[in-house]
Amino acid sequence: MPTAIVTQSNGQVVHVRLVPSETTEDTVVDVALMAASGEATSEVTTPPNPIAAETKELAWAAGSFLVLFVLMKFFLFPRLKKSMNDRYSAIRANTEGADKVKADAQADVAEYEKALAAARAEAATRIDAARQTVDNERTAQLAQVNARIATARAEADQKNAAAREAAQGDISQAVATVAARVAELAIGRAPDAAVVSAAVASAMEGQRS
Numbered sequence: 001m002p003t004a005i006v007t008q009s010n011g012q013v014v015h016v017r018l019v020p021s022e023t024t025e026d027t028v029v030d031v032a033l034m035a036a037s038g039e040a041t042s043e044v045t046t047p048p049n050p051i052a053a054e055t056k057e058l059a060w061a062a063g064s065f066l067v068l069f070v071l072m073k074f075f076l077f078p079r080l081k082k083s084m085n086d087r088y089s090a091i092r093a094n095t096e097g098a099d100k101v102k103a104d105a106q107a108d109v110a111e112y113e114k115a116l117a118a119a120r121a122e123a124a125t126r127i128d129a130a131r132q133t134v135d136n137e138r139t140a141q142l143a144q145v146n147a148r149i150a151t152a153r154a155e156a157d158q159k160n161a162a163a164r165e166a167a168q169g170d171i172s173q174a175v176a177t178v179a180a181r182v183a184e185l186a187i188g189r190a191p192d193a194a195v196v197s198a199a200v201a202s203a204m205e206g207q208r209s
Helices: 025-036 055-187 193-208
Strands: 003-009 012-019 040-044
Antiparallel strands (some): 003 012, 003 040
């Protein structure tokens, strides 16, 4: 290791020289002469390298690393792995539970749609049956009303025919009376009533045709 020779004068450094550790006789003489001339010298060794690690530092580092390795391998890492496995298991259970709930919901929706379709079909069947019943009842009521109307019309026609026959009879009798009176005035004697009635009836039949 080289040695630094520092020359001081009146407390101030005036010269610094590096010499090998194996000092020669010339170097010692030179140092002695400088000391004799009143210049102080002091030997300063090179400071330790801050980058280079010492043996105890390496031992402490190796021991710390070994302790950390042991802690990680036998305590920290197993706990971390167990925690991660538990979390993974919980997440997987939640996912499977969500899938099950989703499947159950889909099954419920399918069942509801099936029940809704059945209810709609049943409602349509009932509506058709009710419509058919209403149509049948309406047809029956219309038939009854038409029958009543036909009966009433027939009765009215019969009454009209009877009234017409009665009116025609009255008219025929009145016409016969008038015709007999006219004939009596024309010929001076009363004509035969049967002949007058036949003539009036024949005239009225000719008007009808």
